[in-house]
Amino acid sequence: MWEYSDKVREHFFNPRNSGPLEEANGIGDVGSIQCGDALRLMLKVNPETEIIEDAHFQTFGCGSAIASSSALTEIIKGMTLDQALEVSNQNIADYLDGLPPEKMHCSVMGREALQAAIANYRGEEWHDDHEEGALICKCFAIDAVMIEDVVNANNLNTVEEVTFYTKAGGGCAACHEGIEEILAKVKASRAGPGEVSPPPVCPATPEAPKPPSKKLSIVEKIKKIEEVLESVRPMLQRDHGDVELADVQGKKIYVHLKGACSGCMMEAATLGGIQQKMIEALGELVQVLPSSHMPVEA
Amino acid sequence: MEPIYLDNNATTRVDPAVVASMLPFFTEHFGNASSIHAFGSEVGKALKKARAQVQALLGAEHDSEIIFTSCGTESDSTAILSALKAQPERNTVITTNVEHPAILTLCDWLEKEGYVVHKLKVDKKGRLDLDEYKSLLHDRVAIVSAMWANNETGTIFPVEEMAALAAEKGIMFHTDAVQAVGKIPIDLKNTRIDMLSLSGHKLHAPKGIGVLYLRRGCRFRPLLRGGHQERGRRAGTENSASIVGLGMACELALANMARENGEVRRLRDKLEQGILAQVTHAFATGDTGNRLPNTSNIAFEYVEGEAILLLLNKMGIACSSGSACTSGSLEPSHVMRAMGIPYTAAHGTIRFSLSVDNTEAEIDRVIAAVPPIIAQLRKLSPYWRDGGPVSAEQAFAPTYA
Numbered sequence A: 001m002w003e004y005s006d007k008v009r010e011h012f013f014n015p016r017n018s019g020p021l022e023e024a025n026g027i028g029d030v031g032s033i034q035c036g037d038a039l040r041l042m043l044k045v046n047p048e049t050e051i052i053e054d055a056h057f058q059t060f061g062c063g064s065a066i067a068s069s070s071a072l073t074e075i076i077k078g079m080t081l082d083q084a085l086e087v088s089n090q091n092i093a094d095y096l097d098g099l100p101p102e103k104m105h106c107s108v109m110g111r112e113a114l115q116a117a118i119a120n121y122r123g124e125e126w127h128d129d130h131e132e133g134a135l136i137c138k139c140f141a142i143d144a145v146m147i148e149d150v151v152n153a154n155n156l157n158t159v160e161e162v163t164f165y166t167k168a169g170g171g172c173a174a175c176h177e178g179i180e181e182i183l184a185k186v187k188a189s190r191a192g193p194g195e196v197s198p199p200p201v202c203p204a205t206p207e208a209p210k211p212p213s214k215k216l217s218i219v220e221k222i223k224k225i226e227e228v229l230e231s232v233r234p235m236l237q238r239d240h241g242d243v244e245l246a247d248v249q250g251k252k253i254y255v256h257l258k259g260a261c262s263g264c265m266m267e268a269a270t271l272g273g274i275q276q277k278m279i280e281a282l283g284e285l286v287q288v289l290p291s292s293h294m295p296v297e298a
Numbered sequence B: 001m002e003p004i005y006l007d008n009n010a011t012t013r014v015d016p017a018v019v020a021s022m023l024p025f026f027t028e029h030f031g032n033a034s035s036i037h038a039f040g041s042e043v044g045k046a047l048k049k050a051r052a053q054v055q056a057l058l059g060a061e062h063d064s065e066i067i068f069t070s071c072g073t074e075s076d077s078t079a080i081l082s083a084l085k086a087q088p089e090r091n092t093v094i095t096t097n098v099e100h101p102a103i104l105t106l107c108d109w110l111e112k113e114g115y116v117v118h119k120l121k122v123d124k125k126g127r128l129d130l131d132e133y134k135s136l137l138h139d140r141v142a143i144v145s146a147m148w149a150n151n152e153t154g155t156i157f158p159v160e161e162m163a164a165l166a167a168e169k170g171i172m173f174h175t176d177a178v179q180a181v182g183k184i185p186i187d188l189k190n191t192r193i194d195m196l197s198l199s200g201h202k203l204h205a206p207k208g209i210g211v212l213y214l215r216r217g218c219r220f221r222p223l224l225r226g227g228h229q230e231r232g233r234r235a236g237t238e239n240s241a242s243i244v245g246l247g248m249a250c251e252l253a254l255a256n257m258a259r260e261n262g263e264v265r266r267l268r269d270k271l272e273q274g275i276l277a278q279v280t281h282a283f284a285t286g287d288t289g290n291r292l293p294n295t296s297n298i299a300f301e302y303v304e305g306e307a308i309l310l311l312l313n314k315m316g317i318a319c320s321s322g323s324a325c326t327s328g329s330l331e332p333s334h335v336m337r338a339m340g341i342p343y344t345a346a347h348g349t350i351r352f353s354l355s356v357d358n359t360e361a362e363i364d365r366v367i368a369a370v371p372p373i374i375a376q377l378r379k380l381s382p383y384w385r386d387g388g389p390v391s392a393e394q395a396f397a398p399t400y401a
Helices: A006-013 A063-076 A081-085 A089-095 A101-121 A144-154 A159-166 A176-190 A218-238 A267-282 B016-025 B038-058 B072-086 B101-112 B130-136 B159-168 B240-255 B257-276 B305-314 B334-338 B360-380
Strands: A026-032 A037-045 A052-060 A135-137 A241-249 A252-259 A287-290 B066-069 B092-096 B116-120 B141-145 B172-176 B195-199 B210-214 B282-284 B295-300 B349-353
Touching: A006 A063, A006 B305, A026 A101, A037 A063, A037 A101, A052 A063, A052 B360, A063 A089, A063 A101, A063 B305, A081 A101, A089 A101, A135 A144, A135 A176, A144 A159, A144 A176, A159 A176, A159 A267, A218 A241, A218 A252, A218 A267, A241 A267, A252 A267, A267 A287, B016 B240, B038 B066, B038 B195, B038 B240, B066 B072, B072 B092, B072 B101, B072 B141, B072 B172, B072 B195, B072 B210, B092 B101, B101 B116, B116 B130, B130 B159, B141 B159, B159 B172, B240 B257, B257 B282, B257 B295, B257 B349, B257 B360, B305 B349, B305 B360
Parallel strands: A252 A287, B092 B116, B092 B141, B141 B172, B172 B195
Antiparallel strands: A026 A037, A037 A052, A241 A252, B066 B210, B195 B210, B282 B295, B295 B349
16 A cells, blocks of 8 residues: 555544545536546635635545545635645645555646636636646656657657656656557557668767866855756656755766655666756766765875 | 455465474475485475375376466466477467466567467356356367366356366366465365376465475476476476475365365355345355355445445455455456446445355354445445435346346
């Protein structure tokens, strides 16, 4: 069985604000019984203040779907609609002390229901923009449609690239065969009838960057390094991780990987991705290493 | 509160008598059966006895037809790959679309390798169409592999009849019988079944031990090559303690066969009827008139299986579900989909699988526990209102009951 946090269990066993809300004036329905989870979020919004005075839910779904719904109603009660729109699925997951990676879609469903309910209150139409395909990477809950789209959009050719772009395949590696099949399928569709599919280009080895017009000062260099780290932090934080600069020694940049990133199976891939960005930003070949690799002072 | 284990199709408790039979083979009889000295010969004798015990449960004609393997999956792979290797002029495998992943995943891979795989469909009760089956038996078919009993619903396939039909056309027949062995009487010598897989941990033996039954005279190519163990048909030093344990478990299963089909069946029926009498919009799946005596698979509409399992677990009751969420995939069980169980119900299927260890008091507790859990979850469900499904949703036509 899944490793649920105590908070998830608690909200599942004792859901808050469940059942119909008669005086609701904003209702969001998402999911479907076919998918195995469906959520109806009901809001009672004060028309004067736009404050959510009450929120109820009804959910068909697994333990984490029910817990996510319960958490969502607790989070948004008392918020204004604009504040509520800022609530992310990560906020819901955090409120529950995290969800198993395979269950993150439950928190996504919560956020979608919230958007749908607010749109309903405001008399707007809300469009569900994500399509789900067969689950390929179970470690990071990445489905076939997503992988195919990313492969198409970015002209990806290798499993490694897919992992860098989507995270799929970065965990247990059991889905590498499945990713290879998607790559082969996309490749086959790229080559039109009669055409021969082009030999896979392998951009995995970074090309030597052009030398910068002028050498960066150490201050400029560190500034650029910080900028790169800032740009990747939101992505890592979404997965409960973080990164921070530890030291720069010549061509070696040492970083602290924090939170879920430390000891993560994806550590090497994460560092590889950061390194690629550093090389591009600095215009020189550098190495990004975990702070644990820092030479010990004699 | 004493926990209640109703997940015996997943795995079983190792019987204390089985554990006791195994222990000397970790300590005093640690020898290698292949050795010439006394340490080895004791083990050799024990293996011979175990082979005879398995032979008796399966009703095999010769004890040499029993090949010990590491698990059911290994036996399945060995059987199918052997048939393809031994008959290179045949490129087709016939199986069913409700098999265990040990068969289906292998067949999917074989298809990618260029083999032809026919998966027989089942009807709403999980039954095969034997006319379709007959029409597919031709001289390019290397092997038919059909499970004896389904792990999710307990539905029994007419494998003896199917094996006879295959034999008429000179086609090998394999059955994955990991759920059937020990639960229903089997007498292989009076069938045309060529190969059969069984798994120790489904019948109160330990995990990590299985058997491939191979009819004498059936052409064979080993999966593992190396030493001469199992007459060169499965190389690798014998897992002697587990083999001895499996032998003991087979002897016990044979002795318990009447109880399994009497008392266990009665308790299963009581459980199923007790729940269905109290819960509306629920039905038993599979071929309820022709299934294993220990299995009941109930679909509860408008609720999700994992949520049911979590609440049951809180009350100390262990069973399993065909819901998508318990497996980490987005689709409910392939068996439920193959039977055309609507999604409204397929996500809420719960499998109760009993064993001779279960008691009447336990069953009474489960009958009392289930209805309030379903009611509680339906109260939360947007598809349910005031004791019935919301009318906007297509109400489920109970043609599956």
